[in-house]
Amino acid sequence: MKTQVKALVVGGGAVGTSIAYHLAKAGWDDVMLIERDELTSGSTWHAAGLLPLFNMSYATTHIHKYSVDFYKELEAETGLNAGFAVVGNLRMAQTQDRMDEYMLYASTAETCGVDYEWLTPDQIKERWPLIRTDDLKGAIYHTEDGYINPADVTMAMAKGARQRGVEIVRKMQADAFHWTGTHWEVTCTKMIEKGGNLVPSDEQVVITAEHVVTASGNHAQRTAKMLGIKMPAVPVEHTFIVMDQDPELVKWREAGNPEHPVVRDADAQSYAREERGGWILGIYEKDAPARFEHGVPDSFRADLFPLDLDRIAEQYMAMTERVPSCADSGLKDDFNGPICYTPDGNPLVGPAPGLHNMWLAEGFSFGITAGGGTGYYLAQMMVDGEAEIDMASLDPKRYSQNWMTTEFAARKNEECYDHVYVLHHPDEERPAARPLRTAPAFDRQKALGAQFGWVNGWERPNYYGPVDAPDTFDHDARSFRRGGWWQYAVDEAKAIREGVGLVDATAFTKHVVKGPGATQFLDWFTCNKLPKVGRINLTYALTSHGTTRTEYTIVRNGEDNYYLVSAGAWTEYDADYLRKAADEKMAEFGYIEIQDVTTQWGVFAIAGPKSRDVLKEIINDADPETALSNKRFPWLSARQIELGMCPVNAIRVAYTGELGWELHHPIEMQNYLWDLLMSVGEKHDMKLVGARAQNWLRLEKSYRAFGTELGRDATPAEADLPRFIDNSKEFHGKAEMEAKGIRVKCCTLLIDGPADADPWGREVLYTPEGTRVGRLTSGGYSVAFKKSIGMGYVTPELAVEGTKLKVKLQDKLWDAVVTCDSPYDPKNETIRKDG
Incomplete structure (x- = not known):
């Protein structure tokens, strides 16, 4: 057994063996995998083995598609049959809402090259007569996926890994991790059988590894404690049952008919597939409990929990109605085991925070x-x-170490489990563990009709609905088309374009970077010129591949003192990258101090033609009339001002593209400032504005957003942001960015779409001749142009004003045209307005 390796993988399930295999395939010839028990002894052994090709996540869809294609090739390489039954996947819909959901799924699938076809109830019945279809609206059918034997595919990957030089050691448990400054020392204990249990022996070994990967499955909480971090990965019970033979199914197969596809009855919260003349029925029911919040007991190995028939009775009865011929089939076997979840259902894949x-x-x-x-x-x-795709949506740091807890993870994971087959509206908001992080003005906003969204734990107003609406209004307003909230957002967007609006942007991420090395560091770390003292600049930190890692608004408070503002959803993600980069460069540039001050400062954004009029009335200045003028407070500058009794770091910038300011204020004075702004804003008809209207307005200005237009799969140059790239200086990722050239290009499109729907930013783009050429990354409605609007990426030659394209909405192609950058006020005259 080796004791010194390039990479050590901890965990021998399907995920761990795949990582070891692919590391070796990528060229690392010194890889080891350790497993505390036997390969597949975690959740892998009792998984149902289904292979759904895609979901609404772009990154996850790519991951699933690669898996499906890869598993089909494994036998040729390893000689082991992974048991892949390519029977297809039939997703049925009982409602039009579900069909609308599938239409959005389908357009997303096309952006990743996933094939599908639509089936009517009659077509389903014709192909598979055992399925009852009289209550269905239709279905989406994928021919390329199906199900696989989890143990077999894991063993095939393990064999492939061994063939490529990976050493796999079973009955070896990782018990401690120590970073020496150059490598990891992992203390491992040999596990032995004793009385049917797996217990530690007295034999220990220290494995030295340059890199460590943890794929510990249900043991994630134990792993997190050893690493000194938090992970919202907690198992939830999942049940599937094996039914006795269905006589009609047996006859169907004996007659030479093909195996049924995996049948997903989403509106009945279940899936089913054939199993030796009977059916396996898997269920995503409500009230399935989280397990092992504080670690897996030593006595729990390849074990299961008792079956709770009452909990799944409704779904079981729905199955006997969907396939009536199985109504008299008895229960042959049951599997109720732990499967790890996260609050959003996507895995945690990437660098660990702080390590x-x-x-x-x-x-x-x-x-x-x-x-x-x-x-x-x-x-x-x-x-x-x-990676060749943007993996940020799966990054472990999307859940911050500062506020995430075990209780939060357990409750949200239970919710995520019972939401697997809930309608996933793009405007979905889930209620569990909320409210958790609230700015001081939360109660005031709620009383005024705010309907909140969840951003990195924060409650942030999405829009302001009726003041007297019940708490269920936001849920009832959701839709795959223009929901009940749509008109409220229209009115809010108009208020900013025509008058004045107030947005709560407290969730923004905020860092202070200062010290003798701060200026040199930030000049190297970001691609734009650094602003002068008292000014601001928009800039980007790049990855080592030259793609966009983070977007920052940088305010220069002093020669070596900077205030960085970035997206609210990415606080830990940004902080971790910033700190690790500074640590690496401190010896070269000098001392750099980094402070996360996100929770110290609240932010209100006031914007619109009348925004200066509102602030004039409350600014404490010798000459209030000129205090906010272009001469004293020009566009893209920052000043410390006083609004009433509240000290404010004001920044003259507006994400909406109108005249406006961001008002960064001490969080403890937020309610005072809110009340002050509301009292004076009333006479100017100031309207409260949520994040959805703000998003539409930024689309009219072609303002890119991190996590949509900006990410690790495209460079700032490909995002078409040359004005924010200073090619006269050297910066991290510059050479790699230039070497990539322009592979794709970001553009803004005006869309003549359906009368009752707008794009969400997940749709595929075609030429008028039917060639797939790109995808939308953002979408919404334009109050300025009175039509749908979107931003996205296409091949460079098409990203030219006037190019005609097609966008797929509700399974139809609609006319779209590439417009100029910043179609609303392209010369920035309104945002520079003097007064």
């Missing part, structure tokens, strides 16, 4: 489906520095 060369692959609720693709893309991140 060097420690990689996480945890929280896989669909581990068999994601195993192959996770190994492939994580190996790219480790070996090459970045």
Whole structure:
């Protein structure tokens, strides 16, 4: 057994073996995998093995698609049959809402090259007469996926890994991790059988590894404690049952008919597939409990929980109605075991927070489906520095170490489990563990009709609905088309374009970077010129591949004192990258101090033609009439002002593209400032504005957003942001950005779409001739142009004003035209307005 390796993978399920295999395939010839028990002894052994090709996540869809394609090739390489039954996947819909959901799924699938077809109830009945279809609206059918034997595919990947030089050691448990400054020392204990249990022996070994990957499945909480971090990966009970033979199904197969596809009855919260003349029925019911919040008991190995028939009775009866011929089939076997979840259902894949060369692959609720693709893309991140797709949506740091707790993870994971088959509206907001993080003005906003969204734990107004609406209004307003909230957002957007609006932007991420090395560091770390003292600049930090890692608004408060503002959803993500980069460069540039001050400062954004009129009335200045003029307070500058008794760091910038200011204020004075603004704003008809209207307005200005237009799969140059790139200086990722050239290009499109729907930013783009050429990354409605609007990426030659394209909405192609950058006020005359 080796004791010194390039990479150590901890965990021998489908995910861990895939990572080891793909690291070796990518060229690392010194990889080891350790497993505390036997390979597949975690959730892998009792998984149903389904392989759904895609969901609404762009990154996850790529991962699933890679897995499906990869598993089909394994036998040729390893000689082991992974048991892949390519029977297809039939997603049925009982309602038009469900069909609308599938239409959005389908357009997203097309952006990743996933094929599908639509079936009517009659077509379903014609192909598979055992399925009752009289209550269905239709279905979406994928021919390329199906199900696989989880143990077989894991063993095939393990064999492939061994063939490529990976050493796999069973009955070896990782018990401690120590970073020496250059490598990891992992203390491991040999496990032995004793009385049917697995217990530690007296034999220990220290394995030295440059990189460590944890794929510990249900043991994620134990892993997190050893690493000194938090992970919201907690198992939830999942039940599937095996039914006795269905006589009609047996006759169907004996007559030479093909196997049924995996049948997903989403509106009945279940899936089913054939199993030796009977059916396996898997269920995503309500009230399935989280387990092992504080660690898996030593006595729990390849074990299961008792079956709770009462909990799944409704779904069981729905199955006997969907396939009536199975009504008299008895229960042959049951599996109720732990499967790890995360609050949003996506796994935690990427660098661990605060740790060097420690990689996480945890929280896989669909581990068999994601195993192959996770190994492939994580190996790219480790070996090459970045994956070919943007993996930020799966990054472990999307849940901050500062506020995430075990209780939060357990409750949200239970919710995520019972939401697997809930309608996933793009404007979905889930209620569990909320409200949790609230700005002081939360209660005031709620009393005024605010309907809140969830951003990194924060409650942030999405829009302001009726003041007297019940708490269920936001849920009732959701839709795959223009929901009940749509007109409220229209009115809010108009208020900013025509008058004045107030937005709560407290969730913004905020960092102070200062010290003797701060200026040199930030000049190297970001691609734009640094602003002069008292001014601001928009800039980007790049990855080592030259793609966009983070967007910052930088305010220069002093020669070596900077205030950085970035997206609210990415606080820990930004902080971790900033700190690690500073640590590496401090010896070269000098001392750099970094402070996360997100929770110290609230932010109100006031914008619109009348915004200066509102602030004039409350600014404490010798000459209030000129205090906010272009001469004294020009566009893209920052000043410390006083609004009444509240000290404010004011920044003259507006994400909406109108005259406006961001008012950064001490969080403890937020309610005072809110009340002051509301009292004076009333006479100017100031309207409260939520995030949805703000998003529409930024689209009219072609303002890119991190996590949509900006990400690790495109460079700032490909995002078409040359004005924010200073090619006269050297900066991190510059050479790599230039070497990539322009592979794709970001553009804004005006869309003549359906009368009752707008794009969400997940749709596929075509030429008028029917060639797929790109995808939308953002979408919404334009109050300025009175039509749908979107931003997205197309091939460079098409990103030219006037190019005619088609966008797929509700399974139809609609006319779209590439417009100029910043179609609303392209010369920035309104945002520079003097007064």
